[in-house]
Amino acid sequence: MDTKTIAENALKGACKNFLKDLNALPEDAFLRNFGGVARNVADIVYEVDLVNDHIGMVMRQEEPFPWPEGGWITAPAELKTKEEVIRAFVTSSDRILATVAGFSSSDLEAPLKTDDGETNRFERCRFMTLHLWYHAGQLNFIQTMLGDAEWHWG
Numbered sequence: 001m002d003t004k005t006i007a008e009n010a011l012k013g014a015c016k017n018f019l020k021d022l023n024a025l026p027e028d029a030f031l032r033n034f035g036g037v038a039r040n041v042a043d044i045v046y047e048v049d050l051v052n053d054h055i056g057m058v059m060r061q062e063e064p065f066p067w068p069e070g071g072w073i074t075a076p077a078e079l080k081t082k083e084e085v086i087r088a089f090v091t092s093s094d095r096i097l098a099t100v101a102g103f104s105s106s107d108l109e110a111p112l113k114t115d116d117g118e119t120n121r122f123e124r125c126r127f128m129t130l131h132l133w134y135h136a137g138q139l140n141f142i143q144t145m146l147g148d149a150e151w152h153w154g
Contacts, residue, residue: 003105007125011100014132015093017153018048021139022089024152027082029142039072041142042085044135046075049092052128056096058114059103059121100125 022045030041039047050073057064079085100108100121108122143152 003108003122004100004103007108007122008097008100010129011125011132012097014129014136015097018132018136018139019086019089019093020152021136021143022082022086024148024150025082025139025143026146029146030082030085031080034142034145039074041139042075042079043073044138045085045089046079047073048132048135049088051131052092052096055124055128056099059099059112059124096128 022041025041032040034040050068054064054067075085079088103121108125109120111118112120112124143150
């Protein structure tokens with residue numbers, strides 16, 4: 001299997017299952033603060049969107065937006081309903097998947113300069129995939145705290 005297929009399949013699968021988990025969560029989970037200090041679902045998804053959008057800009061060799069300063073990322077006021085959060089995630093994931101689809105295996109393997117040094121687009125795809133799965137685990141934990149023990153990826 002070539003680099004492009006590996007990157008695309010992994011990222012598509014992570015986006016697909018993350019979206020399934022979002023759809024399975026009840027509306028009130030998107031703003032609910034668990035334990036008084038935990039970020040809510042809207043905050044988690046907004047961070048995922050920012051990471052994917054930022055990396056996509058770097059992969060396309062566009063000037064990325066400045067990363068928000070000041071600790072944990074929190075969702076803006078306009079992303080506070082389940083529908084708005086899911087719509088933003090779908091837009092972000094469609095954009096990054098289209099970006100990756102536009103590259104060949106050679107493009108994905110070619111050196112890429114970032115603020116953190118040299119890497120390549122394949123590694124950036126791998127990072128986004130891992131980042132999505134990490135936060136999917138948080139969504140799964142929230143599901144269980146809400147009494148939902150179902151497996152929603154089937």
